Amino acid sequence: MFALFLAAFFSWLLLRSLIPQFCRHLLDQPNARSSHCLPTPRGGGIVFVVVSSAASWISLFNSQVLTFAALPLVAVPLAIVGLIDDRHNLPASWRYGSQLLTAVALLFFSPLVQKLALTILYLNSFLFLVIPLLFFSITAIINFTNFMDGLDGLLAGCMAVAIIALAINLSAPWTIWALVGALLGFLLWNWSPAKVFMGDVGSTFLGAVFAGLVLQASSWPVALGYLLVATPLLGDACLCVLRRLLAGQRVFQAHRLHLFQRLHQAGWPHARVSLTYIAATAVLALAMLAGGWPWVCGLAVVELLVGVWLDQRVAVPFAVASQS
Numbered sequence: 001m002f003a004l005f006l007a008a009f010f011s012w013l014l015l016r017s018l019i020p021q022f023c024r025h026l027l028d029q030p031n032a033r034s035s036h037c038l039p040t041p042r043g044g045g046i047v048f049v050v051v052s053s054a055a056s057w058i059s060l061f062n063s064q065v066l067t068f069a070a071l072p073l074v075a076v077p078l079a080i081v082g083l084i085d086d087r088h089n090l091p092a093s094w095r096y097g098s099q100l101l102t103a104v105a106l107l108f109f110s111p112l113v114q115k116l117a118l119t120i121l122y123l124n125s126f127l128f129l130v131i132p133l134l135f136f137s138i139t140a141i142i143n144f145t146n147f148m149d150g151l152d153g154l155l156a157g158c159m160a161v162a163i164i165a166l167a168i169n170l171s172a173p174w175t176i177w178a179l180v181g182a183l184l185g186f187l188l189w190n191w192s193p194a195k196v197f198m199g200d201v202g203s204t205f206l207g208a209v210f211a212g213l214v215l216q217a218s219s220w221p222v223a224l225g226y227l228l229v230a231t232p233l234l235g236d237a238c239l240c241v242l243r244r245l246l247a248g249q250r251v252f253q254a255h256r257l258h259l260f261q262r263l264h265q266a267g268w269p270h271a272r273v274s275l276t277y278i279a280a281t282a283v284l285a286l287a288m289l290a291g292g293w294p295w296v297c298g299l300a301v302v303e304l305l306v307g308v309w310l311d312q313r314v315a316v317p318f319a320v321a322s323q324s
Contacts (some may be wrong), residue, residue, distance in 0.1 A: 003174040004181035007051050011185025015047045019189070019196050026086055028197055035151055035256070035264055040194060043086050045202010048182035049079045052209075055178035068216050069173040074105045075208035078142070082200035092252065095200075096139065102208050103138040107131075110215035112223060138211045141227075144237035145207030146200060151260055152192035152270040155233070156183055157278040159206045162230045165285035166213045169226070179209065192270035225293025228300040232280040235304055236260060243318060257322060259307060262315035280306075 022041030029039050052072040059069045081098040084090060107113045113134065149155040160183045167176045186202070189195045210230065217223035227234070240258045244251050256265065263273050280303050287295040311318070 001177075003055065003178045004184075007055065007178040007181030008185035011047045011051045011182035012188055013185075014050065015044055015186060015189050015196065018044070018047065022196060026199065035261060035270070036194070040197055042197035042199035043083060043201055044186060044189060044196035045198035045200075045205060046079070046083060048179060048186050049076065049201060049205050051182035051185075052175065052179035055175045059173060059175045067173065068109055068170075068212060069175040071106075071109065071209050071212040072175065072179055072205075074109065074212065075102060075205045078102045078208050079201050079205040082202070082204045086199040086201055095204075099139045099142050099204070099208075100135060102142070103135050103211075106138055106208065106212045106215060107134060109212060112215055112217055112220065138208075140238075141211040141214075141234065142204050142207035144234050144241075145210065146203040147237045147240070147258070148233045148260070149198050149203040150258065151264060151273055152194040153187060153190050153274040154260060154270075154277055155198060155203060155206065156187045156190050157274055158230065158233050158281045159210065160184055160187065161278060161281045161285050162210065162233075163213065165229050165288050166210075166216075166226050168289060170213065170216050172213075176213070192274070194270075221293050225288055225296040228293075228296045229281065229284045229288055231284060231300040231303055232277045232307075235300070235307065236277075239307075247322065249322070255322075256324070257318060259311055259315055262318070262321050263310065265316040265321060266314055268314075 019041060022043050026041050026043040027039050028034075028036075028042045030036050049072070053076050056070055056072040060073070078098050078101075081090065081095060085095060116130070145155065145159070148158075160180055163176065163180055163183070166172070167180065170176075183206075186198070190198065214223050214226040217226050236259045241251055244255070244257065249255070256262070260273050260277065263276075264270065268276075284296055284299055284303070287299045
């Protein structure tokens, strides 16, 4: 708790000093696809990257054993690429290349993947099929997390709840709690009306750390439960990508077709949409703590059905939003 509150304070204080610099160099001008109306600085995610990485470095400096306490450090190169992309719009190949390299490091730190590799090698099975699937899954989580950074407080709030649930289940070291605190310190500035946006520097970093925590599970069913705690975020992003593919749209082109965006277009304010997603994530987090992965799997299906109902009954229709 001391690490959490101290990290939250430093994150809030650091961002307070950096916002004027972001306004000069990383100002996000609203356009037809934006969910905000006023120019707002982005790149604020760098504060929880710096604070959590510093905590991770201190932990490793005082320990002779590499553990998943190093996950924030592992994701730093990806965050640096994200920061450069926030400023200069890097080619997609550069961004995806950095994600693949991050995936290599995350797999190296996963005891679950190490056991899987030994089993596959022992059984002489198709290792060349399993490893690409893991790479694809990790990069998908990173990209889906990045896609969901579109409303005030949405991604930061949901990820804070999800990481708390995983940290409790994993008996995580204090460095992971420092990340939670730093994320909450950022959220104070990012809540509606947002004074600063996270940017790719923060969203890709969070996606990588979350994927790394999922891979610390004791078994693959438990890992699935950990992953499904983030169903409101990842489910929205995944279903939106599938619908856009079926509609023949360019998946990586900027758009306003996610359910959270169409709920906002239907008149829901930022805070209402974000609180809905955060509450849904909290329900799944509590289910993981109370009943484990079977409860999470069941409730995830229920929440997806609720999402379909919101899509059909409340949100601006997908076809209508596609034309705007």
